[in-house]
Amino acid sequence: MKVSEDAENILERMWVHINEEKNDSMDLASFGLEGTSAVIRELLESGNIILSGSHARFSEEGDSSGRTVVRRRRLAERLLVDVLNTKKQHVRSSACEFEHILHRGIDENVCILLGHPRTCPHGKPIPEGECCRKAREEFEHVVAPLSALKSGQRGRIAYFDMREEQKMQKMLAMGVLPGIPVNLVQSYPSYVFDLNHTRYAVDKEIADSVYIRIEKD
Amino acid sequence: MLTFFSKKSCCNLENNSQSDLEKIVLIGNPNVGKSVIFNHFSDSYAVVSNYPGTTVAVSTGKGKLCGKEYEIIDTPGMYSLQPITDEERVSQNYLFDNKIFVYLHVIDAKNLQRMLPLTLQLIDAEVPLILVLNMMDEARSRGIRINAARLEQKLGIPVVCTTSITGEGLDRLEATISAYEPGYVASKVEYGRGITHAVNSISALLRSEYGVSKKALAQLLLLNDRLALEKVRQKGEDIAAIEKIVEGTEKEYSDPLNYVMTMERQVFVNGITDSVMTTEVSADENHRMKQNGTHLSLGERIDRLLIRPVTGIPILMLVLYFGLYKFVGGFAAGTVVDYLESTLFGEHINPWVIGNFTALVPYPVVQDLFIGEYGIFTQALTYAIALIMPLVGAFFIVFSIIEDTGYLPRLAMLIDRVFKKMGMSGRAVIPMVLGFGCATMATMVTRTLETRREKLISNMLLALAIPCSAQLGVILGVLSFSPAALAIWAIVIGLELVVIGYLASKVIPGEKPSFFIEMPPLRLPKLSNVIVKTYSRMQWYFLEVLPLFVLASVMIWIGRLIGLFDIAVRLLGYPSQWIGLPAEAGLMFFYGFFRRDFGAAGLFDMYGAGVLTGVNLVVASITLTLFMPCIAQFLVTVKERGVKTALAMASFIFPGAFAVGFLVNHFLTAFGVVL
Numbered sequence: 001m002k003v004s005e006d007a008e009n010i011l012e013r014m015w016v017h018i019n020e021e022k023n024d025s026m027d028l029a030s031f032g033l034e035g036t037s038a039v040i041r042e043l044l045e046s047g048n049i050i051l052s053g054s055h056a057r058f059s060e061e062g063d064s065s066g067r068t069v070v071r072r073r074r075l076a077e078r079l080l081v082d083v084l085n086t087k088k089q090h091v092r093s094s095a096c097e098f099e100h101i102l103h104r105g106i107d108e109n110v111c112i113l114l115g116h117p118r119t120c121p122h123g124k125p126i127p128e129g130e131c132c133r134k135a136r137e138e139f140e141h142v143v144a145p146l147s148a149l150k151s152g153q154r155g156r157i158a159y160f161d162m163r164e165e166q167k168m169q170k171m172l173a174m175g176v177l178p179g180i181p182v183n184l185v186q187s188y189p190s191y192v193f194d195l196n197h198t199r200y201a202v203d204k205e206i207a208d209s210v211y212i213r214i215e216k217d
Numbered sequence: 218m219l220t221f222f223s224k225k226s227c228c229n230l231e232n233n234s235q236s237d238l239e240k241i242v243l244i245g246n247p248n249v250g251k252s253v254i255f256n257h258f259s260d261s262y263a264v265v266s267n268y269p270g271t272t273v274a275v276s277t278g279k280g281k282l283c284g285k286e287y288e289i290i291d292t293p294g295m296y297s298l299q300p301i302t303d304e305e306r307v308s309q310n311y312l313f314d315n316k317i318f319v320y321l322h323v324i325d326a327k328n329l330q331r332m333l334p335l336t337l338q339l340i341d342a343e344v345p346l347i348l349v350l351n352m353m354d355e356a357r358s359r360g361i362r363i364n365a366a367r368l369e370q371k372l373g374i375p376v377v378c379t380t381s382i383t384g385e386g387l388d389r390l391e392a393t394i395s396a397y398e399p400g401y402v403a404s405k406v407e408y409g410r411g412i413t414h415a416v417n418s419i420s421a422l423l424r425s426e427y428g429v430s431k432k433a434l435a436q437l438l439l440l441n442d443r444l445a446l447e448k449v450r451q452k453g454e455d456i457a458a459i460e461k462i463v464e465g466t467e468k469e470y471s472d473p474l475n476y477v478m479t480m481e482r483q484v485f486v487n488g489i490t491d492s493v494m495t496t497e498v499s500a501d502e503n504h505r506m507k508q509n510g511t512h513l514s515l516g517e518r519i520d521r522l523l524i525r526p527v528t529g530i531p532i533l534m535l536v537l538y539f540g541l542y543k544f545v546g547g548f549a550a551g552t553v554v555d556y557l558e559s560t561l562f563g564e565h566i567n568p569w570v571i572g573n574f575t576a577l578v579p580y581p582v583v584q585d586l587f588i589g590e591y592g593i594f595t596q597a598l599t600y601a602i603a604l605i606m607p608l609v610g611a612f613f614i615v616f617s618i619i620e621d622t623g624y625l626p627r628l629a630m631l632i633d634r635v636f637k638k639m640g641m642s643g644r645a646v647i648p649m650v651l652g653f654g655c656a657t658m659a660t661m662v663t664r665t666l667e668t669r670r671e672k673l674i675s676n677m678l679l680a681l682a683i684p685c686s687a688q689l690g691v692i693l694g695v696l697s698f699s700p701a702a703l704a705i706w707a708i709v710i711g712l713e714l715v716v717i718g719y720l721a722s723k724v725i726p727g728e729k730p731s732f733f734i735e736m737p738p739l740r741l742p743k744l745s746n747v748i749v750k751t752y753s754r755m756q757w758y759f760l761e762v763l764p765l766f767v768l769a770s771v772m773i774w775i776g777r778l779i780g781l782f783d784i785a786v787r788l789l790g791y792p793s794q795w796i797g798l799p800a801e802a803g804l805m806f807f808y809g810f811f812r813r814d815f816g817a818a819g820l821f822d823m824y825g826a827g828v829l830t831g832v833n834l835v836v837a838s839i840t841l842t843l844f845m846p847c848i849a850q851f852l853v854t855v856k857e858r859g860v861k862t863a864l865a866m867a868s869f870i871f872p873g874a875f876a877v878g879f880l881v882n883h884f885l886t887a888f889g890v891v892l
Contacts, residue, residue, distance in 0.1 A: 162473055166301070167731065172479045173296030174733065175331035189526055190630045190643065190732065197327040197359060201524075201630035203642070203732035 003046055005100050006039045008069050011048060012099075014056065015066030020124070025055040071127040072107050073099040074120035079110055081121040091121065142214055146191060147207035149184040154215050156181050161209035171210070174200060182212055238279065238288040239318035241394065244308060244339075246332055247271075247294025248737050249325045250351045253381040255291035258282060258391070262753050263291045265746055267623035268647065269735045270294065270665040273304045275311065283395035287318065298338045298433070299442050299475070303664050309444055312342065313428040319345045319397050321390075326356035326363060326378070329494055333486045334479070336372065337406050342433035345399040347375045349390060354380040355738060360497045368493040373402040382743065404432070406485045412478060415439055415466040419459055425452040439463055440475050516739050523627045523739075533628065540615040541653070545686060546693025549611035554694065557603035570594055582778070591773045597766035600818045601759065605687040609758050612654050612686030613751045621742035621750075625650065626734045633732045639715065640722025642666070642732035645675045652683035655758055656846035659683070660853045670727030676858055677721060680850060680866050681873075682714040684842045687814035692838045695824045702835045702892045709839050709881055761849055762812065769811045796836050796878035797886065799828060805837065812847035831892025832885045840878035845870050 003011070010033070014026045028035055035054055043049045048062030058066060076098035080086040086094055102110060108131045111117075116132040119125055143158045157180050162168045175195055185199070186192040191207040193200060241258075243251040247269030255263050261278030264271055272293045280289045292311055293304035300306040311317075322339055324332035329350070339346050350356075350363060369376040375393050379386035408416065419435035427434055427448065437445035438459055450456055470477050513521070522528045571588045578584060588595050619625065625647050633643030645666055652659035656679050663672045663679070684692065696703040776782030789803030805823060809816025820837055823829055829837065845851060845867055854863040 162476060165473065165475075168473060169299060169475060170301055170731075170733065172475060173299075173301060174735075175328075177480065177483055186524055189632075189634045192524060192630060192736070196330060197361075198331065199736040199738075201626065201633075201643070201732070201734050201736055203633055203637070205731055206733055 003042060003048070003065070004039070007042050007046075007048075008100060009096075010039060010043065011062065011066040012069040012073060014049070014058070015063070015070050018058065019063075019067075025052075025057045028054045028056055067127045068107075069099065071129060072102045074124060074126040075107055075110050075114065075117070076102055077120045077122070078114055078117050078126070082114060082117075088121075143211050144214060145208050146182070146184065146193065146202075146210040146212055147187070147204055149187070149212060149214065151184055151186055154181065154183045155212040156215070158211045158213040160211060167206070167209065171206075176210060238286055240288045240290060240316070241282075242290045242292060242311060242317050242320045243323055244292050244311070244320055245294060245323035245349075246296055246325065246328075246335070248735060249294070249323045249332075250381040251294065251321075251323045252291055254321070254323060254349070254351070254379075254387070254390075255289060257381065257384070257387055258287075259289040259291075262749065264750055264753070266617070266620040266625075266750070267737050267740050268620060268625045269737070270304065270644075270647070270662075271620075273307075273662060273664045275307055282391045285395060287394075295335075297335055298342075298437060299440055300444070302667055306444065312344065313444070313448055316428075317345065319347055319394060319399070321347050321349050321394075323349045323351050325352050326350040327352060327359055327361050329361075329363065330486060330490045333489060334482050336374075337404075337482055337485065338433065338436075340372065340374065340402050341404050341406065341430065341436065343402070343430035344428075345397070346402070347377065347390075347393060347397060348372065350376060350378045351381050353378050353385065354383065362495045362497065364493045368489070371489050371493065372405065405489075406482050408478060408481050411466060411469050412439070412474070412481065415462055418462050422455055422458055422462075423449065424454065425449075427452075436478070439466060440478070520627075520739055523624065524630060524736075526631060529627070529631050533631070536619070536624075540619070541612075541689070542693060544615055545608060545611045545690050546697065549607045550690035550694035551697070553607040553611070554604055554690070557607060558599070562599050562603045567595055567599065585777075586771070586774045589774070591770055591777075593767050593770045597763070597770040600815065601763050601766050604691070604818050604821065605762055605814055606755060606759060608687045608690030609654065609685075610751060610755050611690070613754045614747065616651070616654050617747045617750045617754075618742045619650075621740065621746060623737045623739050626736045629732075629734050630736065637730065637732075638722070639678070639718030640674045640725065640730065641671050641718070642730035644732060644734055645671060645730075648675055648679065649683060652679045652685065653689060654686050654754070655761075656680065656683060656685050657761065657850040657853050658754075658757075660850055660857060663857065666730075668728045668730055670725050671730045673725060673858060673862065674718060674721045676854060677866055678714060678718055680845055680854065681717060681843060681870055682710055684710070685814060685846055688817040688842065691814070691817035691821050692842065695820060695834055696838060698834075699831060699892045702831055705835050705881070705885075705892075706838050706842070709877065710842055713843065713877060762814075765811055765848060766815060769808065769815065792875045796840060796875060797882040798833050798837055801828065802833075802837060805841070806844075809841055809844045813841060813844045814847070816841045816844065832882065832890060835885070835892060836878050836882045839881055840874050843870065843874035843877055 013031065017023050017026050017031075028040070033040060035051060040049075040051075040056075043056075043062070044051060047059055048065055049056045050059055051057075073095060076095040077091055080091050080094055080098065081088075108129060111129055111131050112135075116135050117126055149155070157176060157178050159178055160168070160171055160176055175198065180195055183194045184191065185194060187207075190201045190203055193202075243255055245251055248267070248271070250265075252263040252265045252272055255261075255276065255278070256265065258280040259278030260280060261276060263276045270293070272291060274293065276291045278289050280287055290311070292308040295305040295308045298309065298312075300309045320339065322336050324336070336346070336348055348368075350365065350368075356363065363378070365376045365378050375397065377386060377390045377393050379390055381387065407413070416432060416435045416439060419438055420431035423431045423434065434445055434449070438449065439462075441463065446456075449459070467474060523532060567588075574588050574594075575584060578587075585592065587593050590596070628650070629643035629646045631643075632646050636643050636645055645663075647665070648659040648662040651662055659679050660676055663675045666672050666675060692706065693703070696706055773782055776785065786803045786807055787800070789806045790800030791803075793802040793806060794800055802823065805816050805819035808819040820834075820841060823837075824834060851863055851867065854866065
């Protein structure tokens with residue numbers, strides 16, 4: 001059920017407060033809200049929240065609407081920064097307006113356009129949408145970590161985990177680069193694979209972080 | 218590894234000899250055959266084997282090429298200009314500091330695509346350079362054809378094709394080196410706008426001159442390379458300005474700069490390899506493999522057997538049984554030592570020497586020093602030659618054969634999971650196995666391990682529970698009277714190794730080890746290499762052992778003159794009695810403080826004299842095995858890990874050894890075990 005923009009703002013704050021900052025409920029008073037205000041009444045009536053005293057909790061529906069609002073907000077931020085090149089200081093205010101425009105359907109299109117981003121420009125996770133799940137499943141069919149390959153399976157390196165500097169440097173030094181052909185020889189007790197004409201043995205941690213585009217036989 | 222044989226001494230590890238000769242430096246990835254080329258051209262010897270990381274320190278030698286003498290320098294393998302492990306750092310240092318006539322970049326021809334990036338980096342560094350395409354035989358057998366003339370043209374530097382182990386192409390390399398004339402070689406890589414701009418701005422800031430070009434240095438600085446930063450800091454460059462450029466550039470890219478630059482460089486490498494290299498047969502082979510799925514070469518089939526746990530572990534057991542137990546423990550410790558010690562020395566040499574010496578030098582005090590019970594000749598030399606050397610020699614023959622086949626990386630792969638439980642990666646199996654030969658050499662090799670924690674744990678376990686070959690041989694010989702005794706010894710030592718390793722991994726903080734190792738193709742060991750290598754290791758060991766044995770003899774002699782010796786032995790008699798041995802065993806432990814294998818030699822004597830019971834022998838063997846290996850190993854530990862760590866280890870290990878001996882003795886006597 002569609003709610004007003006003010007109500008959406010509250011859903012958003014409440015979702016972050018409960019799901020990301022890990023609180024049981026939201027104390028209305030601490031957010032400067034009153035239980036009798038119009039916007040709270042709207043949320044109660046639409047079945048999004050449940051009140052016990054001055055503490056608000058999500059109903060099942062409320063949780064999912066909160067999640068969608070947060071997702072739209074963060075997608076909006078990504079769009080503004082990545083595509084529209086908006087200056088950092090304007091992102092917040094523009095996104096506030098933008099998020100209300102991105103309704104179901106449009107947000108999916110934006111998400112696809114942006115390539116299913118996982119985080120907003122501030123580094124917070126973007127809740128996953130249906131489209132992200134589908135895309136990931138399709139992708140996983142052809143791209144999988146080296147550790148998930150079966151012995152004898154071939155492919156080419158798609159990408160690898162670059163979060164740890166040291167580890168990445170090691171990969172680059174070994175010649176692990178996108179596009180290089182790989183053939184998994186054995187997976188126990190360690191992962192043995194041919195990279196072009198060099199055979200390596202690596203442990204699970206390294207095999208987990210190299211992703212292979214599997215070639216079909 | 219083990220390049221310390223250059224000229225007799227083991228201790229001139231990084232000897233930057235300052236001769237006036239023009240220098241030739243070998244650099245390149247690990248296991249591409251740099252040391253083979255080094256051995257061919259120079260008068261020194263660097264150990265060659267079939268696994269990456271054999272060379273851990275720089276070795277130098279002199280050599281005549283086309284009538285002119287040069288100084289030739291072999292460096293540990295490095296994957297890129299940016300080092301990861303300590304031994305790579307040694308090589309990187311060589312690029313910065315020394316005035317070099319020419320660098321030989323040795324690469325594995327079959328992996329041109331992976332190794333050319335370093336060549337391009339070296340060209341960027343504007344160092345005098347010759348490219349050596351080595352292992353041409355392996356490349357050919359995989360159907361790889363390389364047009365060297367075109368590659369030469371593309372790179373602008375001389376390119377020579379060789380197969381160093383057969384000597385193919387080395388004469389051409391010699392001619393190329395002596396005809397080499399340095400000249401400017403244009404860079405082959407054009408980085409993207411952002412990187413180029415950053416590199417230019419950084420090089421503009423550098424005012425001093427360095428061993429490498431400013432451009433190369435700027436590239437390293439852009440990657441926050443430690444050594445590069447240190448160098449420019451020493452020269453008083455504007456670090457703040459450089460860091461600002463680096464930070465700014467990092468922000469411009471969403472991927473790490475190292476990745477970006479590597480990818481951009483690879484584009485140029487691929488362009489070059491596409492035009493100089495063809496892979497014909499290999500494509501056919503692929504096709505064939507897809508058709509019948511089972512077409513594998515003999516080497517590949519043996520390889521599969523070695524790396525599959527189902528077949529690999531039984532094979533490992535067989536190797537241990539025949540190589541270690543039968544050959545070292547049975548043949549060397551039994552047959553050879555028996556003959557040398559009792560027959561050759563006991564019945565012929567020693568009586569002759571003693572007779573002549575007594576006649577020549579009629580002073581009992583001097584006689585005692587040289588030919589007495591603990592004399593330099595009768596004890597130190599006899600032990601070293603008749604007991605220690607055959608055992609060490611036998612072990613190193615087996616070890617050299619094993620390492621030349623390329624079995625060790627496969628073993629590392631099999632054992633990684635077990636070693637992880639003890640805080641080490643499978644890579645640590647190489648120093649561990651070498652530790653059965655000589656703990657001192659092995660401690661140096663711990664340098665090839667990546668993390669400090671891993672180095673510390675493997676160093677600790679080497680000092681604690683890995684018996685060196687001489688000692689192992691004696692113990693295998695002594696305990697061979699009963700399989701049960703041998704089993705108890707093996708189980709206790711094994712348990713100690715695993716338990717202490719496990720506890721150490723829990724207690725010692727630091728990064729978890731990660732495991733990756735290159736597995737070179739299996740190779741048939743070359744007899745000449747096995748012989749030369751065994752000989753050079755035995756020589757090293759002998760020179761390491763003998764002075765200490767002689768020192769022990771002299772100290773015992775002095776100690777006996779002033780009465781200290783008796784006190785020391787009597788004092789050590791107490792812990793001996795605690796662990797159920799006769800007080801005379803104190804002497805054996807006294808030797809043990811000098812060297813574990815010296816103690817084992819003492820054990821061998823007591824065993825021969827028949828004063829120890831079966832349980833005694835087991836307990837004594839266990840306690841001695843758990844001793845610190847020797848003074849040399851202690852000194853290397855001090856060098857690699859620091860005094861504090863070394864002392865801490867010693868103060869843990871000696872009491873620990875007696876404590877375990879105590880427990881085992883009580884356990885065995887409580888259950889009334891008779892061996």
